[in-house]
Amino acid sequence: MQVLVYGAGQLAQMMYLEGCPMGIEVQAVDVKNEQVVHPVTKQPMNISLGQAIANADALTVEFEHVPEHLLEQASRSGKLYPSIDAVLIGADRVREKRLLTRVGVANCPHRVVTQIDQLDSCIEELGERLILKASRDGYDGYGQWRLTQSSELSALKTTLQGLDLESVPLVVEKMLDFDREVSIIGVRDKQGQIRVYPLAENLHHKGQLHVSVAPALNITDALQKQAETIFTILAEGMGYIGVLAVELFQCGEQLLVNEIAPRVHNSGHWTLSGSDVSQFNNHLRAVTGLPLGQSDSLKVSAMVNIIGCSAFSSDLLSIPGCHLYWYGKTVREKRKMGHINVTADNFAELGDKLRALSEYLPLEHFPKLEDEAKRLKSLSPA
Amino acid sequence: MQVLVYGAGQLAQMMYLEGCPMGIEVQAVDVKNEQVVHPVTKQPMNISLGQAIANADALTVEFEHVPEHLLEQASRSGKLYPSIDAVLIGADRVREKRLLTRVGVANCPHRVVTQIDQLDSCIEELGERLILKASRDGYDGYGQWRLTQSSELSALKTTLQGLDLESVPLVVEKMLDFDREVSIIGVRDKQGQIRVYPLAENLHHKGQLHVSVAPALNITDALQKQAETIFTILAEGMGYIGVLAVELFQCGEQLLVNEIAPRVHNSGHWTLSGSDVSQFNNHLRAVTGLPLGQSDSLKVSAMVNIIGCSAFSSDLLSIPGCHLYWYGKTVREKRKMGHINVTADNFAELGDKLRALSEYLPLEHFPKLEDEAKRLKSLSPA
Structure with a gap:
């Protein structure tokens, strides 16, 4: 059996090592250049992405930030697990919050912000201790900002000024005192x-x-x-x-x-x-x-x-x-x-x-x- | 680190899979054509045996029947573990018995036979239930013969007639009633x-x-x-x-x-x-x-x-x-x-x-x- 993994980092490598004894050959896709590579050596394999998709018994991802056109191509094969919708939920905090609301699972009180001025009402509704997260491309602490008191708001607004919040909204969450x-x-x-x-x-x-x-x-x-x-x-x-x-x-x-x-x-x-x-x-x-x-x-x-x-x-x-x-x-x-x-x-x-x-x-x-x-x-x- | 394994079968493959997470790259040598190959895919790697030996931190074997000239080349690198002597002991029952005798470890009563006629004295000394094993190249039951009563001896001698017992002696063991x-x-x-x-x-x-x-x-x-x-x-x-x-x-x-x-x-x-x-x-x-x-x-x-x-x-x-x-x-x-x-x-x-x-x-x-x-x-x- 063959499994094609989008992403060629350590997670694909660990899948490869676990798959091999089960008779599952894992191949990886370097999503930057769309090349099919060996998950351990990262060397290009002598096969096109289209052919690798055709050969694979299943397609999957090792990270959620796979370019959407690649996910769509993968999805069309009918062999992508989890589904494109599930991957996109993981890649987009707005979709994620929408899911959590839809299925009724408890999460942080939050607002979605598409214009900087909406931050004022966020403070009114959620308090002045806030975490602001870019809805997309956030990874390991990048694309996040904190507000610990309302006096910091104007400086924060300046920081955020260049961002296109219409296309990449912010998810603003109440900073929780969790255990x-x-x-x-x-x-x-x-x-x-x-x-x-x-x-x-x-x-x-x-x-x-x-x-x-x-x-x-x-x-x-x-x-x-x-x-x-x-x-x-x-x-x-x-x-x-x-x-x-x-x-x-x-x-x-x-x-x-x-x-x-x-x-x-x-x-x-x-x-x-x-x-x-x-x-x-x-x-x-x-x-x-x-x-x-x-x-x-x-x-x-x-x-x-x-x-x-x-x-x-x-x-x-x-x-x-x-x-x-x-x-x-x-x-x-x-x-x-x-x-x-x-x-x-x-x-x-x-x-x-x-x-x-x-x-x-x-x-x-x-x-x-x-x-x-x-x-x-x-x-x-x- | 790199480890070069002589033999490219499942044992080299399992070493590869276990070595990878430890940061040890295992390469394999197909001893038939002396090519360095990937232990999983068995594809030739773009490197000569000499270069692979030079690069390796250690050389080892996955089986004992590695051609002696390859073992000698490996041994000269000073990086072969176990030593060539240990590998050859595993490949040759006469050497093996000699070691067992030297270190005084209990083993089957046996004789080394280099001429067919010595089988008669074997029966006298060890009894008529015997296992005859070629000293070299025995693998998984090949190159072995049994004698269950002395009346079978002449037929067995005929079977063994073509063998060059001077260069590949037989180790003749008493058939034990082990538990x-x-x-x-x-x-x-x-x-x-x-x-x-x-x-x-x-x-x-x-x-x-x-x-x-x-x-x-x-x-x-x-x-x-x-x-x-x-x-x-x-x-x-x-x-x-x-x-x-x-x-x-x-x-x-x-x-x-x-x-x-x-x-x-x-x-x-x-x-x-x-x-x-x-x-x-x-x-x-x-x-x-x-x-x-x-x-x-x-x-x-x-x-x-x-x-x-x-x-x-x-x-x-x-x-x-x-x-x-x-x-x-x-x-x-x-x-x-x-x-x-x-x-x-x-x-x-x-x-x-x-x-x-x-x-x-x-x-x-x-x-x-x-x-x-x-x-x-x-x-x-x-």
């Missing part, structure tokens, strides 16, 4: 069967995910169930096929949807070593019509992103349960170079291992690691 | 550190491995310890670096070495899903100087070889803990096409899963499966 960020990742197959991984807790720094812990600590059954219900409503509401990630804010016992990613997700990379069937494997199973695999966690896991650096000793592999996943990229600031998965039998042990790990890693690139190690030790049941 | 076949797989790194996986029990059919179960049932601590001691003596005796497999006959509480394989081994494929760090991963770690990973089993596992067929439904993936590993080959009789790993929490559950698996698979190609399912159910503690 933490979690995410629920699951998969839905062509028969509508759903499997959901346990909630992960996500630690961000300067707009980028740094550490995920799964299962998230102190998750009640009710909270996990709430997340699974949200996942199910969204996946069924979109007729979704494949892996879907839903980022959530936890406010007390309530979960609010922050963002939907119509794809495998960074906060699910722990599944490569912490579950029997990874998110990449389950995504391929769903889009090719194979039976879904188990989505429970075998151990407790931490996923640590390697961002903007690669110079540290691989001797960290001496820590039991510690696995390196490099993406084969050259170093750039803020670039995700790889990740480290750590598994343990319990959270206290996971904390110990993260502390051990931090001794191998340059602190400036892993600012959350030591604190997270301490937190796991302190929060975990004795 | 079962097990194997111990472990890894030794450049510092001499050793990690050993639990003993696996191996079920053969017509000279080919069909099913491995790991850990083997009813292994006492003393027996596992005995196997680890044998492994350690052999690995240290050869100054071995990398994964080494030792096939053993269990006779009561005694283990006798049957065969040594200086490489990752079919009976260790269960480690891909049943341990934290697979044999392929640990082999790459050892030969590149990375710290070794954990070698204990996370669950109980069965590995089922797919031999000479590929026509069955992938719906077997609906069995929890069931994983398919295809090698990307075209079907031929007796050819290993792939394998299926099954993990479970206990042996009774493993038996249930093998029974469920047998319903998806053509019986003629999986003759051991149903019996093994029954045996696991009957032998496992309630």
Whole structure:
């Protein structure tokens, strides 16, 4: 079987590595030049995009910002999973909010702004602590602005002046005092069967995910169930096929949807070593019509992103349960170079291992690691 | 890092897939035409063997029958792990027996035969039930003959008449009434550190491995310890670096070495899903100087070889803990096409899963499966 993935980054690479043993050949599309490339080497394959589409058993995406004309071409093949509508929902916050409203899933109070002056009424309605997000092309903290008090408004208006808000509106959200960020990742197959991984807790720094812990600590059954219900409503509401990630804010016992990613997700990379069937494997199973695999966690896991650096000793592999996943990229600031998965039998042990790990890693690139190690030790049941 | 593997079959492919996330690029050598090829696609890579050797951080083998001139070239680079001597021991039963004698590890009573007439004295010394094995190029049951009573001797002598026993001697072994076949797989790194996986029990059919179960049932601590001691003596005796497999006959509480394989081994494929760090991963770690990973089993596992067929439904993936590993080959009789790993929490559950698996698979190609399912159910503690 063949699966063609739009996007040729690490997610396509990890799909390739998981697909190969299942007899699924994954090819990737570099959406910048529309070339079909090998997902690991990134070398052009001797095949046109049209031919690759014709050959493929399924088409899918590794990121939501695929040019629309490519998505339309893919959709016309009748083999694109998830659907073009689902991908576009992930690429456009206005569509996303519209979906959330339509299916009645709780999310941040917000307004859609197409003219700068509408910001005044946003403050009246949502308060003066706001996050402004470009509806499209937002990625890892780019295209976002914050307002913490109304006195900053005029400066912000100046900043935003050049933007064409009619074609790319802003979604303005109330800044929430949430307890933490979690995410629920699951998969839905062509028969509508759903499997959901346990909630992960996500630690961000300067707009980028740094550490995920799964299962998230102190998750009640009710909270996990709430997340699974949200996942199910969204996946069924979109007729979704494949892996879907839903980022959530936890406010007390309530979960609010922050963002939907119509794809495998960074906060699910722990599944490569912490579950029997990874998110990449389950995504391929769903889009090719194979039976879904188990989505429970075998151990407790931490996923640590390697961002903007690669110079540290691989001797960290001496820590039991510690696995390196490099993406084969050259170093750039803020670039995700790889990740480290750590598994343990319990959270206290996971904390110990993260502390051990931090001794191998340059602190400036892993600012959350030591604190997270301490937190796991302190929060975990004795 | 780069690792060059002599041999371009499934073992090189599985090394490639495990190496990629660790930042290790595995290339393969097709030893028939001495071309450097991609371990998955088998396509020639645009590089000479000499250049690939120069580029590589380590050279290794996926099978022991690499032409000697290639091994010598590899050895001259100073980067071949395991050493040429270790590989040649695996390729030559006379050298193998010599090692076993030298380090004092128990094995089958045997004689080396270089002239047909020596078979008479073999019968006198070892009895009339004998296995005759060509010292070289024996592979999966080829190049072996049996004598079950002395009256068959003259017919056997006729069969052997054409062989040049001076250059390829026979190793003649007493046919043992062993209880079962097990194997111990472990890894030794450049510092001499050793990690050993639990003993696996191996079920053969017509000279080919069909099913491995790991850990083997009813292994006492003393027996596992005995196997680890044998492994350690052999690995240290050869100054071995990398994964080494030792096939053993269990006779009561005694283990006798049957065969040594200086490489990752079919009976260790269960480690891909049943341990934290697979044999392929640990082999790459050892030969590149990375710290070794954990070698204990996370669950109980069965590995089922797919031999000479590929026509069955992938719906077997609906069995929890069931994983398919295809090698990307075209079907031929007796050819290993792939394998299926099954993990479970206990042996009774493993038996249930093998029974469920047998319903998806053509019986003629999986003759051991149903019996093994029954045996696991009957032998496992309630």
